[in-house]
Amino acid sequence: MKRWHILSGAALLLLMITACGGLRYSQVAPEAKDFHPKAVGVLPVDVGTYEEARGTIDQIIAGVLIDKKWFSDVVASDTITGQLMSSEEYRKVLLDYLAKFKTVNYSDPELSQKIGDVSKIDAFLVFQVDYWNYTIEDGDKVAKVGLAVKMVDAGTGKILWKAGHHITEKYILIKPNLNDVAKKLVKKMLDEMPH
Numbered sequence: 001m002k003r004w005h006i007l008s009g010a011a012l013l014l015l016m017i018t019a020c021g022g023l024r025y026s027q028v029a030p031e032a033k034d035f036h037p038k039a040v041g042v043l044p045v046d047v048g049t050y051e052e053a054r055g056t057i058d059q060i061i062a063g064v065l066i067d068k069k070w071f072s073d074v075v076a077s078d079t080i081t082g083q084l085m086s087s088e089e090y091r092k093v094l095l096d097y098l099a100k101f102k103t104v105n106y107s108d109p110e111l112s113q114k115i116g117d118v119s120k121i122d123a124f125l126v127f128q129v130d131y132w133n134y135t136i137e138d139g140d141k142v143a144k145v146g147l148a149v150k151m152v153d154a155g156t157g158k159i160l161w162k163a164g165h166h167i168t169e170k171y172i173l174i175k176p177n178l179n180d181v182a183k184k185l186v187k188k189m190l191d192e193m194p195h
Contacts, residue, residue, distance in 0.1 A: 023163050023164070023188070023189060023192060024164050024165045024166065025162075025164050026161070026162075026163040026192045027163070028160070028161050028194055029159065031153075031160060032151075032161055032194040033194070035123070035160055035194065037122035037153075037195070038071060038073070038122055039072060039075065039120060039121045039122050039123075040065060040071045040073075040074055040075070040121055040123045040124065041074070041075035041076075041077075041115075041125070041154075042058060042061050042065070042075070042076055042077045042125050043077060043080060043098065043115075043125065043127075044077045044080070044081055044098075045057050045058050045129060046126075046127070046129065047129045047132070048128065048129055050132035050133065052132065052178075053132040053178075055078075057127070057129060057132075057147075058078065059076065060179065060186055061077075061125065061127060061186055062075075062076035062077070063183075064186045064187055065190065070195045071195070073121070079119075080094075080115070080119050080121075083118055090114070093115060093118075094115065097111040097112060097115060098126075101126060107150075107152050107158070108157055109157030112124075112152055112153075112154050112155075112156070112157035113154060113155055113156075113157070115154060116155060117154075119154075121154055123151055123160070124154055125149055125150070125151050125152075126149065126150045126152060127147055127148070128148045130146035130147060130148055131144045131166055132144075132182070133178075134175055134178075141170065141172065141175075142168040142169060143168065143169045143176040143177075143178055143181050144166060144167070144168045144181075145166060145178055145181045145185050146164070146167075147164065147165065147182075147185060147189060148162070148163070148164040149161075149162065149193075150162045151193060151194070160194060161192075161194050163189055163193075165185060165188065165189055167181055167184055167188070
């Protein structure tokens with residue numbers, strides 16, 4: 001009887017440990033199972049108050065996507081920005097889309113289709129930086145990076161996947177590089193992205 005209690009306790013502990021391995025949240029739309037984009041893009045990342053992440057996080061995301069080799073083409077945010085800023089009309093498309101997305105959480109199908117057409121992508125990712133700093137949590141010094149992401153079908157404007165997660169790394173003397181922490185986080189998040 002005692003042995004059974006030990007085994008069941010060990011099994012419960014194992015389940016609890018593996019349950020902690022997922023993302024803070026991840027939600028996939030039913031349509032995502034039939035959606036397999038060939039080309040994906042990364043819109044300019046909303047860094048909020050974390051200016052030091054600007055540009056860096058965009059390149060980390062594009063690099064991780066390229067390394068996964070899931071898509072025939074990955075269009076980085078600086079390329080999309082360059083394409084869409086090349087004319088006043090396209091610049092307005094990008095800015096209007098991002099403004100609606102950020103302020104009312106609306107993915108405008110007409111504007112997303114134009115972004116897809118101009119950038120020659122089937123889907124795009126809209127990332128937001130939630131944390132990018134060194135702080136103290138529960139008395140420990142930590143490096144903390146947090147992100148939220150939404151994957152949008154460029155043709156329809158439908159949000160097919162959304163997720164959010166953060167990683168903290170404790171340190172005593174030597175601060176972990178936030179770029180390295182971010183790369184681990186992006187890999188972990190994108191592992192759950194439908195493709």
